[in-house]
Amino acid sequence: MRVAFALSLLAALLSGCASHSNPSPDGAWINQTAIDAAAEGGNLRQALLAHGPNLEWNIDTKGGKAIASNGFELSEGKIVSAADGKLRIDFYGNSFEDLTLKGDALVQTATDSGPEQRFKAPKEAAPAGAQPGTSFERGLYSAYLGGKWSIVQGEGQGGVVEFQPDGSVSGLPGNDRYALCLAGDCAAMSGEYDSMWLEKNEQGNPWIFVRSGNQLEIFQAVNNAKADEMPDLRPGASQWVLQKN
Template sequence: MRVAFALSLLVALLSGCASHSDKSPDGTWINQAAIDAAGQGGNLRQALLAYGPNLEWNINTKAGQATASNGFELSEGKIASNADGKLRVDFYGNASDELTIKGDELVQRASDTGPEQHFRSPKEAPPAGAQPGTSFERALYTAYLGGKWTIVNGEGQGSAVEFLPDGSVSGLPGNDRYALCLAGDCAAMSGEYDSMWLEKNERGNPWIFVRNGKQLELFQAVNNAQATEMPDLRPGEQRWVLEKN
């Protein structure tokens, strides 16, 4: 009986290992660690920088293509090799990344340009025709701003506000769309401050925000730069204070 049990256990272990190694890397993978860190309700950019720079991978081994998104730029690469459960993705300019499936994760090996990173399949599939980076963005928006908020100070005090994962917002006076700044030019312009874009009918402006747990403060963005310089956005007058229910 002991021999039979040992053999059955060995078979189970071997089959489990085989199933992991045979898992396809194809599809979308998001940086769940960065999302979880942001979901703690602190500084958004710090959370993304701590677990970035890549926020999403999209892999198509049949086409021999892979793309990586950092929340601003999209890097398109060619799969140069796919053996022993490891993918090597080559990018223009002699840069490359090595990806490996380990259990339920896609692991990007540490390199001269960045640390080891871990990615997971998104809980929800992206909408048909969605641009690369959409899955990460929607999951981040849900974790960081999802749920019901109440305006406790500012125009519309007492009103309920809801930020939806598709970038729409309801209940915030004068606005129907929003976008969190994840990286790139908007991050360079706001420096150490978090910023978001708010608009209505496709017309809007950048805003500085401060998230502290269940409280969200929104400030008008004041540009301290000269007309010939890149904008240097800093918090101006406080416009709203929201609290999460």
């Protein structure tokens, strides 16, 4: 009996090791390095640019497709080969990306157009049916704005603000939703400044913000562009200063 038990235990251990060393590439993989850099509390988009351009991969080997998100747009490619933990993605003849499973990471091979990038499985899965990119966004929101913030200046002074990973916000007067600008048009409009969207009841506006350690200052966004030009947003009057508790 002892021999049989020992053998079954050994088999279970070996099976566990085998499954750990050969994880499935399917599912979402997020750029945790970019999230960790942003969580240090500085300029958000500088942190993302330094560790981008891709922020999330979604792999579906059964469906033969892979989707990359850069925080603004999605690029869908066809998996043309998948063996021994190595994937080759064809973006319809325009470009290729090679991904390799290495331990608990999915590694995007460096190319002439971009550096090597490493992705991790998210700690919490995105809600069923969520758009690709959601896992990274929720992880970023939690790391960058998670916790409780006190309003030390501005309307609602003395109150407590909480930004949730799903994009909801409580305690910030006149607002119930937010979205951080990660890339794309909103980034082009705000230049070197970080920006966010704040709204209530689906009506809102862009705002400029500056994060410095445990302090977050939110400014009105002033448009310096002419009527026929793309908006050129710059910080105006300070609206709120928040301090992380």
